[in-house]
Amino acid sequence: MKKYDLRKIMKRAWLLVKEAGMSISSALKKAWREAKEMTKEKFNKCAKVLMPGYDKACCTDSAYLYFSLWEKFGKSRIYVNDYKRRTLGFIDKNTKKVTEYDLCGVYRSEFEGVLKAFFETYEF
Structure with a gap:
């Protein structure tokens, strides 16, 4: 099972809410999508x-x-x-x-x- 840094995901979501004017729901979805796509x-x-x-x-x-x-x-x-x-x-x-x-x-x-x-x- 892959572990994610929940703190980073939440900070990214709040950044999207504040700067991009997104709703918290859509910002969380986008932050999770970005976290899952991120590869080393x-x-x-x-x-x-x-x-x-x-x-x-x-x-x-x-x-x-x-x-x-x-x-x-x-x-x-x-x-x-x-x-x-x-x-x-x-x-x-x-x-x-x-x-x-x-x-x-x-x-x-x-x-x-x-x-x-x-x-x-x-x-x-």
Whole structure:
């Protein structure tokens, strides 16, 4: 059975009611339809995820964290880098355990927000 984030569905429905002027019934139907259609992307070799609080339209490369796959010696890891390619941490692909290094000026809340967005967007 697939689990849905009910909080996100309800927030999306209220947003549709307030901004689009929909009735709560039709907004809930649309929010549920969107949640059911949402699928995760397959993580191939690299990805770039925008840090929370930044606008995609007017931000530079420093607002993103980059994810890259590394496989050697029987280990499989996804490394998290900043825009200068400094390693901030890695995710063990098998156990999905996150190991973080020095965050190099990236706030912990931003790092955790990007990791959460990465886990919600990609499957590996």
